[in-house]
Amino acid sequence: MTDDVSYAHLLGARLRHFRGLARMTLDDLASALGTSPSRISLIENGHREPRPSELPTFARALGVSVEDLLVLTAPNERASEELELRRMQASPVFASLGLPKVKIGRGMSDDVLGLLVGLHRELERRATTASATPEEARLRNTEQRAMMRSKNNYLPDIEAIAEEQLKRIGHEAGALTHREVHLMVEQLGLEVVYVDDLPHSTRSITDLENGRIYLPPASIPGGHGLRSIALQAVAHRLLEHTPPKSYADFLHQRLQINYFAAACLMPQRQSVEFLGARKQARDLAVEDFRDAFGTTHEAAALRMTNLMTQHFGIGVHFLRVGPDGEVLKAYENNNLPLPVDVTGAVEGQIVCRKWGARRAVEVAHRTTEFWQYTDTHAGTFWSSTQTGHSSGGPFSITFGVPFDDARFFRGRETANRQTSTCPDPACCRRPPRDLEAQWAGRAWPSARLHAQILASLPTGRFPGVDETEIYNYLERHSRS
Numbered sequence: 239m240t241d242d243v244s245y246a247h248l249l250g251a252r253l254r255h256f257r258g259l260a261r262m263t264l265d266d267l268a269s270a271l272g273t274s275p276s277r278i279s280l281i282e283n284g285h286r287e288p289r290p291s292e293l294p295t296f297a298r299a300l301g302v303s304v305e306d307l308l309v310l311t312a313p314n315e316r317a318s319e320e321l322e323l324r325r326m327q328a329s330p331v332f333a334s335l336g337l338p339k340v341k342i343g344r345g346m347s348d349d350v351l352g353l354l355v356g357l358h359r360e361l362e363r364r365a366t367t368a369s370a371t372p373e374e375a376r377l378r379n380t381e382q383r384a385m386m387r388s389k390n391n392y393l394p395d396i397e398a399i400a401e402e403q404l405k406r407i408g409h410e411a412g413a414l415t416h417r418e419v420h421l422m423v424e425q426l427g428l429e430v431v432y433v434d435d436l437p438h439s440t441r442s443i444t445d446l447e448n449g450r451i452y453l454p455p456a457s458i459p460g461g462h463g464l465r466s467i468a469l470q471a472v473a474h475r476l477l478e479h480t481p482p483k484s485y486a487d488f489l490h491q492r493l494q495i496n497y498f499a500a501a502c503l504m505p506q507r508q509s510v511e512f513l514g515a516r517k518q519a520r521d522l523a524v525e526d527f528r529d530a531f532g533t534t535h536e537a538a539a540l541r542m543t544n545l546m547t548q549h550f551g552i553g554v555h556f557l558r559v560g561p562d563g564e565v566l567k568a569y570e571n572n573n574l575p576l577p578v579d580v581t582g583a584v585e586g587q588i589v590c591r592k593w594g595a596r597r598a599v600e601v602a603h604r605t606t607e608f609w610q611y612t613d614t615h616a617g618t619f620w621s622s623t624q625t626g627h628s629s630g631g632p633f634s635i636t637f638g639v640p641f642d643d644a645r646f647f648r649g650r651e652t653a654n655r656q657t658s659t660c661p662d663p664a665c666c667r668r669p670p671r672d673l674e675a676q677w678a679g680r681a682w683p684s685a686r687l688h689a690q691i692l693a694s695l696p697t698g699r700f701p702g703v704d705e706t707e708i709y710n711y712l713e714r715h716s717r718s
């Protein structure tokens with residue numbers, strides 16, 4: 239709150255507070271200081287600032303130290319609420335209502351002050367929530383992807399923070415172990431507590447008061463997922479995140495914590511050494527990178543999008559595609575023509591049936607990568623796709639590069655080649671003529687919405703999460 243309320247207001251509130259404790263009237267203090275009561279009143283209301291040279295005199299008259307006066311926090315709850323109301327009345331959200339401001343001062347009862355502050359808080363909460371429509375969410379996603387594209391999906395600041403943390407725990411080579419993640423957590427003055435009753439809407443909860451990170455138990459002993467969740471929780475703390483003020487903020491924080499976790503699990507220096515050696519040997523493969531660092535295929539492919547352009551000058555693309563061919567996640571900086579809607583969003587758009595991302599689901603054996611060259615109007619691309627199966631159905635993870643860079647990758651000699659002319663409907667959207675003649679006008683499908691695209695819209699301070707549930711949870715657990 240100190241950011242939003244001026245120094246003069248805080249100082250004034252503290253002077254009034256200490257004058258009350260000293261049982262002095264305005265007149266008493268004014269005569270002790272040789273000034274007028276009206277000037278003291280202006281100072282206490284934050285309309286004037288005392289000269290710095292006067293502060294020792296003020297402090298002596300009130301029987302406190304100069305430091306007591308200068309601490310930049312509200313001296314008591316009443317003053318804190320008055321300052322909060324002052325800030326809220328100055329906010330753009332309030333200004334947009336065109337309502338008059340109320341005079342804040344001793345004439346206002348505690349009840350009325352409490353009521354106004356409560357209403358303002360609700361007003362701010364609703365203003366934040368209302369902006370998080372699906373359109374807003376898609377727009378912010380698109381903006382964020384464009385921002386990351388301009389940085390080659392590489393964030394040097396977070397790489398540096400991750401490297402610093404890894405150095406502190408003495409991690410030198412190989413996969414980051416659960417033990418090392420715990421060390422990192424301990425060095426930050428936190429402890430990890432495994433619980434099996436985390437609220438459904440959360441992946442982890444950090445109790446800032448008692449320094450604990452609550453994590454779910456491993457469903458598979460030694461499973462990799464937990465390291466990532468613990469690192470993400472650590473990242474919120476290391477990057478000094480505060481509750482997101484907008485959906486864009488929320489997305490940015492999520493990107494940062496995911497990036498930090500990846501940069502710890504696949505450290506920059508070791509990863510670049512590994513990838514560089516494989517490139518030299520012309521035997522690059524996402525699956526080897528994945529296995530060398532003990533992560534998921536998706537995490538490894540995404541990490542390669544962070545490093546391949548920055549360190550090797552290779553343009554890349556990444557796709558996670560769902561059971562109906564819809565894009566769940568995508569990134570490119572090699573001009574692969576991703577399907578986009580009118581707003582530029584790719585999430586939920588249907589990928590060309592001829593791309594490796596979809597052909598792999600039909601033809602590939604689930605344990606091996608599926609390689610393919612695809613000719614498009616933007617050039618020829620090589621890609622490697624791994625398929626999998628989740629509760630939502632089959633999905634595929636694709637990593638790809640332009641034709642010229644395929645020479646560094648395992649699978650470059652594949653004979654699989656397809657031509658895609660999407661978004662031309664004749665490419666793969668239009669049914670075969672005979673089927674169309676048979677069925678046109680005789681079928682009525684009812685569409686299923688892709689829940690995952692619209693589902694995780696934020697509400698409240700912590701998007702997608704029930705705050706009451708969280709606080710109740712911490713109440714119960716902090717006592718044990």
Ligand SMILES: [Zn+2]
Pocket residue numbers: 590591592658659660665666667
């Ligand atoms: Zn197509």
